Amino acid sequence: MTTITERPSRRKALTDRARQERALGWKLAGPAFIVMLAVTAYPILQALWLSLFRLRLTDPDSREFVFFGNYQVIFTDSLFYSALLNTLIITVVTVAVELVLGFAIAMLMHRIVLPRRTLRTIVLIPYSIITVVSAFAWLYAFRTDTGFVNEWLNTLTFGAWNTTFDWFGSWAPSMTVIIISEIWKTTPFMSLLLLAGLAQIDGAMEEAAKVDGATFWQRLFRVILPNMKAAIMVALLFRALDAFRIFDNVFVMTRGANNTETLSTLAYKQTIDRVEIGMGSALSVVLFLLVCVIAWIFVRGFNVDLAKGRN
Amino acid sequence: MEQNNKQKWSLALVSLPVIIWTLIPVIWIFSLAVKPQANQADNNFWPRGFSLDNFELILFGGASDLFLPALLNSIIVGLIATTISVILATFCAYAIARLNFSGKKMILFVALAVSFFPVISLVTPLFDVWRSIGLFDTIPGLVIPYLSLTLPLSIWILSAFFQQIPWELEQAAQVDGATSWQAFRKVIVPLAAPGVFTTGIITFFTAWNDFVFAISLTSESARTVPAALAFFTGASQFEQPTGAISAAAVIVTIPVVILVLLFQKRIVAGLTSGAVKG
């Protein structure tokens, strides 16, 4: 992004060699670049076009140009706002919990000596497990008929917890289980990103603070965290945008029952269940724009330099 | 790092809850898979009784014609998407790491933007287009959208790897009298291969994990494992598919866990360098 300002002056000074290098560079990188654009830009433009129609696949004759009609429906429907709210809640809660949990695990992985390899391997397991499998595991764990969670909670509370508590009977518990599964599955990724940040910190600085008599918490907040701000911001951005498109867990566990619809499941419902292609496309475009906004907030607001360290 | 024994052991102790928290769902799904049908709903974490009926059901029994083709599809689609991505990304990352040309930052930025793309946003238009051009429920019909997930990831990880390769060695070898092909093959390939391989694993995981494209753009012939799991039926109408799903989950989990065990170090390096230059 920073290159843009430099480009004009550079272009004048292009030597033959530089020109050759640029041509070769684009020859090598071009195919990947074009493929990337083709598989994303084309569909989103197509979605933009389709979103202007009322179009139901089982009733092709009813195709009708409604201009921004679909968007109007979306922005006046409470279902959209509740899906947006759910998505935001899931994003904020999972990312916040994962930041703390992931940081603790990263610190542990950074310092641990004894089961170092074992710990690193085990922590990677949730990352490698299919999200749908994670969703089923937690679904069955919490379900009244198959699950053990109610039994364990009952034992832990000395019988106070009702073993027939229906986790999927209302909004809050359903969301809790969805969030738990999401956190379990993606914390490893977060902690690995933070581990990389931790590894970059100059050990000598921390030692110096220690010699000066700083407590652990002082060192954490004065030395460690400020020095890995960039790593934390990148990790937050990655996870926030990933959490924002949550689909698998919700689909497997509730299918949107009890008001647990998220933006992705809502879009899926319009397109696949109802074959309302126009409305589904409009939601896709809205979701895309929201992701752009979040990325923009991070990049501008928190000053995350995504291309940091590359030239 | 100097740590005294007390610190060492207390850290080991702290890691215990982390390990338990991580393993609970994994053990649980194994437990469900080996529970006999009659114990399926007994609410016990550990199985009372042991049965391989569920595995029999999905590998040889009534659910095998749903599970086995899905497994094959998952492997095929994953491998094709991975191969294409890694090949394209290798050229691209090589250019980014070694050549100086305007637009390389833009390429990395686009790769990043694409990897943040909300997957569901691609589904609606693709569903409509695939339907009309006959790509719906086909292997290419899945591979193409998978590239939007796997290609940017490969580019980022590989360009990070490639930037760490000491390219001077290539010139040094040439100075020592090797042809440029020899220098490339003998010096650069061994240095780059681990990075390419790791990128391949991580990319494959990503394709292997996809659910949104798989349920939306397939109906049967190209259905992959995650999608098949969601539509599993029990052995008969009056049985919950809990056991069958768990057994299938175990089968698809074992190979990836083995991969993680074998290549733990590399995967960690790949994942972290892909995001933040380590």
Place this chain on the structure above:
Amino acid sequence: MAMKHKFRRGIAALAAIALAAPLAACSSSDGGTPELMWYINPDGGGSDPHGGGQAEIARLCTEQSGGRYRISVELTPNSSTDQRQQLLRRFAGGDSSLDLVSMDPPFVPEFAQAGYLAPVPEDMIDEFTEDRVESSITAATWDEELVAVPFWANTQLLWYRKSVAEAAGLDMDAGVTWEQITAAAKEQGVTIGVQANRYEGYTVWINALIAGAGGEILTNPGPDLDDVELGLDSDAGQAAANIIREIAQSGVGGPSMGVSDETVALNLFQDPATSGFLVNWPYVWAAFPANNVDFIDDIGWTMFPATDDEGDPAPPFGGISLAVGAFSEHPDLAYEAAQCITSEEMQTLYMLGTGNPASRAAVYANPEVVEQFPMAEMIRDSLEQAVPRPQTQFYGDLSAALQREWSPPSGVNENTPKESAELIMAVLRGERLL
């Protein structure tokens, strides 16, 4: 033991099919025996060609065809909602493998209207409607034309523990109301198994409750959107809402009422400690012994409960219609196969094998059927009173919107009927999301 044996035999047969399948696929492309793909909903036989279900019928009809066609089966998901979605996705994708489809009746209008179903040959209409219970013909008809073949007809009965009914002093043979069994369940500390998950089965229940109070969800079945008029916001709608709320809030619907489908409800009833009442399809009768229920002698059955003291009970109508896909490469052969599949012989076999009731009245006179299903007469009576779900090409949206407003069952209140009617209309007009 018997189960185990059956299972082994099933595996052997499947292995044989697996080996033979590639050969068959080759011969089919060489112009040999054409292969017909039959999408079956899961039944008691699963995909076991000796299991007594649709897979067995597929095998038998293949044999009887003398090499004219070969039917292979493909299982669709358990729930009707998922079945519809999967079929819809395939049809919308122009999938030519959809030769024969076992279809839940309420989705027939939508698929027929979209042009996904191959027309029934004129000369076969008589045979496909011969001897069928009237409701099964109605369900296979759209816009005054037969668009599918009535295969089997289903209805729900009320299953109960005789001991519980006796202790509560209920005269079950005279028929009961929902209010009576709810009171009895509360008093005896037992449960009522119902279907109130947010899925198609919940619509089945709501529709039966409303129809049982003399109401109708859709007052004018017909193809046009402008004609749609709903009867939800009525006394009948209120009556239905009251019953659901009462069962949910008193806890007699069981701890997981909000996610209960047919299987969960059956499991609830099979729990000896709390079993009391269950509304479910007759297949459960075959499931009790298969699941080793040890109180089968204590299980009774009667007509689906009435909504109130005045109205007649309106048992749900279900079952399966057999449709032939419009993109099939062999529609003629598929209809020929449908002839075999829906023959009296196969319907008898199917009812005996899976407990799913026939659409042909003659089957109920079969001595074997009478012996195996002591409730055969009750099923036929129930089928006569059964009320189908609304027939409209917008059924998918209608049902989904209805389920949304009525879920969770514990949140149903006096505004639910009105709100659900408003939501349905708004969704159909494209003014709301779903």
